[in-house]
Each structure stands twice: as C-alpha cells, then as structure tokens.
Amino acid sequence: xxxxxxxxxxxxxxxxxxxxxxxxxxxxxxxxxxxxxxxxxxxxxxxxxxxxxxxxxxxxxxxxxxxxxxxxxxxxxxxxxxxxxxxxxxxxxxxxxxxxxxxxxxxxxxxxxxxxxxxxxxxxxxxxxxxxxxxxxxxxxxxxxxxxxxxxxxxxxxxxxxxxxxxxxxxxxxxxxxxxxxxxxxxxxxxxxxxxxxxxxxxxxxxxxxxxxxxxxxxxxxxxxxxxxxxxxxxxxxxxxxxxxxxxxxxxxxxxxxxx
Numbered sequence: 001x002x003x004x005x006x007x008x009x010x011x012x013x014x015x016x017x018x019x020x021x022x023x024x025x026x027x028x029x030x031x032x033x034x035x036x037x038x039x040x041x042x043x044x045x046x047x048x049x050x051x052x053x054x055x056x057x058x059x060x061x062x063x064x065x066x067x068x069x070x071x072x073x074x075x076x077x078x079x080x081x082x083x084x085x086x087x088x089x090x091x092x093x094x095x096x097x098x099x100x101x102x103x104x105x106x107x108x109x110x111x112x113x114x115x116x117x118x119x120x121x122x123x124x125x126x127x128x129x130x131x132x133x134x135x136x137x138x139x140x141x142x143x144x145x146x147x148x149x150x151x152x153x154x155x156x157x158x159x160x161x162x163x164x165x166x167x168x169x170x171x172x173x174x175x176x177x178x179x180x181x182x183x184x185x186x187x188x189x190x191x192x193x194x195x196x197x198x199x200x201x202x203x204x205x206x207x208x209x210x211x212x213x214x215x216x217x218x219x220x221x222x223x224x225x226x227x228x229x230x231x232x233x234x235x236x237x238x239x240x241x242x243x244x245x246x247x248x249x250x251x252x253x254x255x256x257x258x259x260x
Contacts, residue, residue, distance in 0.1 A: 073129070093122055132153045189214070203224060204224070222234040229254055
C-alpha cells in the first residue's frame with residue numbers, strides 16, 4: 001500500500017491529509033507522469049529545432065548542444081559538425097576571443113557580464129558575419145554551462161555602418177560651407193551643426209551638441225547677451241523667436257552684440 005501525504009491551509013490552520021493509494025493506482029500515476037514528461041520534452045525539442053534563432057550550449061567553449069538554426073547561420077549543414085569542433089571559438093573572429101572568454105568566465109563565477117551584445121562571427125567558408133547574442137548561465141548534465149542564443153544581424157550592422165559613413169561625408173561637406181548651418185529635428189532638438197555656425201557663436205560652442213533643445217539654445221544666447229535686440233527683453237525675445245521658428249514666414253534677421 002502507498003501512502004500519499006499532503007498539507008492544505010484551511011481557516012489559517014494547516015490540515016494534514018493522508019491518502020492511501022494502491023500499488024496499481026500508484027503505478028498508473030507514475031506512468032501518466034512519465035508520459036507527460038516525455039510529451040513536454042518532445043514539444044520542447046520541436047520548439048528548439050524549429051526556432052529561427054541559433055541556440056548553442058557550451059562549457060569552457062566546448063560545444064555541448066547545437067540546434068539546426070545555429071548550424072545554418074554558421075554555414076554548416078549538420079549540427080554534429082559543430083559538436084565535433086574542439087571549441088566554439090572557431091566560429092568567432094579572433095579579435096573577439098578575449099572579450100567573449102572574459103564574459104563567459106565572469107558568467108560562470110556569477111559576476112556581472114553583458115547578457116546581450118553583438119560580436120563578429122565566422123562561417124564555415126571563412127566569411128565574417130555579425131551576430132546578436134543573448135548569453136545566460138545554465139546547467140548541462142549537472143555542470144555549469146553557458147546557453148547562447150544568436151541572431152544574424154549582418155545586414156543591420158552593414159546598413160548602420162553605411163549610414164554612419166554617409167553622415168560623416170555629409171558632415172564634412174557642410175563644414176566646407178562658408179555660411180553657418182544648423183538643423184533641428186521634429187522634436188526641436190539639434191541634429192546637425194556646421195563649423196561656420198559654431199564660429200558665429202563661439203561662446204556657445206560647447207552647448208551646440210546633438211540633442212540640445214532649440215528653445216534652450218535661444219534662451220541661453222539671449223541671457224548671455226549675445227543678441228543685441230534681446231538685451232533687457234530676454235523672455236519676450238525667446239517667445240518671438242519660438243513663434244518665428246514654429247511658423248516661418250521668411251528670413252529672420254537680428255544683430256549680434258559682436259557687431260555681426
């Protein structure tokens with residue numbers, strides 16, 4: 001006879017309940033639990049193998065588990081090819097090894113380490129790719145290990161680099177203009193300013209940074225006495241300048257105290 005014990009809370013008192021089960025019923029319950037566990041494992045395996053995200057589990061850089069997506073991202077037809085590698089660092093650009101090793105060691109020790117970051121990977125054919133990685137500590141057969149979930153972000157990184165290069169070229173071109181130029185975004189925050197404009201307001205050059213608010217810059221220039229027709233009427237000048245800025249009707253002229 002099998003005795004099953006349970007505790008319940010009722011009216012703030014602990015109730016002890018003992019149920020007697022026959023060996024047959026206990027065996028049936030055990031089989032049902034085993035079946036449920038097997039079904040859960042099958043579902044989990046289906047999810048992992050069907051994921052478009054690459055999943056790798058490794059210990060001391062030695063691959064322990066790899067799903068199909070991880071192999072495909074790195075140009076391998078079969079995940080077992082990666083499991084046979086001596087180290088997952090074969091799939092990482094050499095210049096990234098030091099950082100990734102440091103992250104993994106810190107994570108195993110329980111110290112702080114980046115959970116989400118980008119790094120340069122290497123495909124089977126030697127081509128370099130960019131990966132976004134989410135790394136967390138896990139257990140594998142009773143030992144501490146690392147689970148890495150990766151997404152190929154090569155296109156996004158290359159596009160981002162192109163945008164940066166284009167912005168740099170535009171910035172260089174604008175700095176060759178003899179006239180001052182400043183550009184604000186839809187939130188009235190400074191997006192771009194050229195060198196000629198900085199030279200027009202040298203006293204405010206340190207404030208002309210990306211993200212500075214238009215109103216703050218106007219008020220600062222007025223309160224510093226840089227604008228002749230704002231002296232003694234700073235608040236009124238700021239209101240006028242904001243109205244002109246939000247409803248432009250043509251060029252706006254004002255005299256600087258430096259005589260410009």
